Amino acid sequence: MAFRQSVAGTTHVFQDLRTLLARATPFRSGDALAGVAAQSGAERVAAQRALADLPLKHFLNEAVIPYEADDVTRLIMDGHDPNAFAPIAHLTVGGFRDWLLAAPPEALPPIRRGITPEMAAAVSKIMRVSDLVAVAAKCRVVTRFRNTIGLAGTLSIRLQPNDPTDDARGVAAAVLDGLLLGAGDAVIGVNPATDNVAQVMTLLEMLDGVRTRFDIPTQSCVLCHVTTALLAMERGAPTDLVFQSIGGTQGVNESFGVTMALLAEAQSAALALQRGTVGQNVMYFETGQGSALSADAHHGVDQQTIEARAYAVARAFDPLLVNSVVGFIGPEYLFDGKQIARAGLEDHFCGKLLGLPMGVDVCYTNHAEADQDDMDALLINLAVAGVTYIMGVPGADDVMLAYQSTSFHDGLTARALLGKTPAPEFAAWLERMGIGDGAQIPARMAPALIGLS
Incomplete structure (x- = not known):
């Protein structure tokens, strides 16, 4: 599935979820070396906006690495808990960010098994440093x-x-x-x-x-x-x-x-x-x-x-x-x-x-x-x-x-x-x-x- 987003009069097209996630990532040298990083700040912003509007449910329907080719993908997909996902199933990635920032600490453990790693990575890409700190501070794992x-x-x-x-x-x-x-x-x-x-x-x-x-x-x-x-x-x-x-x-x-x-x-x-x-x-x-x-x-x-x-x-x-x-x-x-x-x-x-x-x-x-x-x-x-x-x-x-x-x-x-x-x-x-x-x-x-x- 291709994703499109216009920024400053230019329409950017991202051919699949894997590409969208890569282009939305804050710049780092490894992604540039791999040839997957956004080519400009404008492309990165376009990808982040498109990602913010993406429903979380989409991550359950499109794998970044094919299910049949990778045992980690199979682990992720087979281990997903739909009941844990239910409280956030209606959200987009951007809505999930807002939900996380507003949620009390006790709301986070019940949804853990409903979050795939790709969902977690996606929401982190549209967060500022203060967001990453604020939400993580509410997560307690003993x-x-x-x-x-x-x-x-x-x-x-x-x-x-x-x-x-x-x-x-x-x-x-x-x-x-x-x-x-x-x-x-x-x-x-x-x-x-x-x-x-x-x-x-x-x-x-x-x-x-x-x-x-x-x-x-x-x-x-x-x-x-x-x-x-x-x-x-x-x-x-x-x-x-x-x-x-x-x-x-x-x-x-x-x-x-x-x-x-x-x-x-x-x-x-x-x-x-x-x-x-x-x-x-x-x-x-x-x-x-x-x-x-x-x-x-x-x-x-x-x-x-x-x-x-x-x-x-x-x-x-x-x-x-x-x-x-x-x-x-x-x-x-x-x-x-x-x-x-x-x-x-x-x-x-x-x-x-x-x-x-x-x-x-x-x-x-x-x-x-x-x-x-x-x-x-x-x-x-x-x-x-x-x-x-x-x-x-x-x-x-x-x-x-x-x-x-x-x-x-x-x-x-x-x-x-x-x-x-x-x-x-x-x-x-x-x-x-x-x-x-x-x-x-x-x-x-x-x-x-x-x-x-």
Whole structure:
């Protein structure tokens, strides 16, 4: 179905829904590289106006990627809940924006399963930054494993103690640094420098040893490939969460070496361990705009819509944590701080609207046109928007992945400015240990962490 819209005496024609969504997207370098971006500001405005007038029901009748060609499309279409959709079924995309801005927080959870990722992406494209913040702030998604993440008034932090050689002492030093500064309630999560079972098991055992020794109410994770995690679990590794990068098309996920069946197998294996104490959300997913173009698996769909489709995959597995690593892939996809900020707020909005415990890695690579001031602005916007969690990296500089993120101090600043706390169980542990409010870490704890004794 073609869509037509006139702007300043010129009629713009968009041949199908996929094209309309792409042309309506605020400009970003990845869409230009893929050849799907609007060619002018006038064309973008025309597409946004046409999109605003489009009934939400249309998204149930036209798929941006054919049903028979893509298992993510099948997941989206087969999982749509018409009863949840009923309260908004009469709306256009523009009307949906107005409805979301006016709706009380309690009206949003009942419609989650009625919203397709493409609907969420569409409405985000006609929203200003303040709209994205205002609506996301009303979306509350709570998950549990050893603590409770996502409660109102909380901001969790993933403690990211990466080391370029997976040296256990380097990892432990970063863990100590983070715990001293109140980080780690989302997860203590290490990106391994080498993805092999023996190294993953060594890191898992070290992290679990620290956690159990000090009775820390949190979860640990080594962010290896899901197949490595399955092998580690088979060998008895103390595995809390299963991690995997995912995308919004079947082709992207195949490029990551995963299928829906493989993710389900990993979830079942982790659930069978029964390691959670207050809940059993055992999956951890990361996403990021641009991965589909990198894999040549975007089908002509803009990167933000593909990103929203990844959230359908995540939603199918009841994860504890999901985060958009928003600026990590590079300036080919998000060129500068302005594009990174917009994308981060869109991703957070869409994830929360669809019912995910959404975090954002507020980050950029060193060859992007961005700096830490851009990240500070995005961090505060996300904190106001109720982001579930952010990253805590020593000095905001990941020495293994070689990118810039947010520091432990940045997380403390956001909490202090907005009166937010860690997850309640973790906050109580910090108080018991004398950490926080200027208190020093107990002398008995530091040598045990650093010396691994």
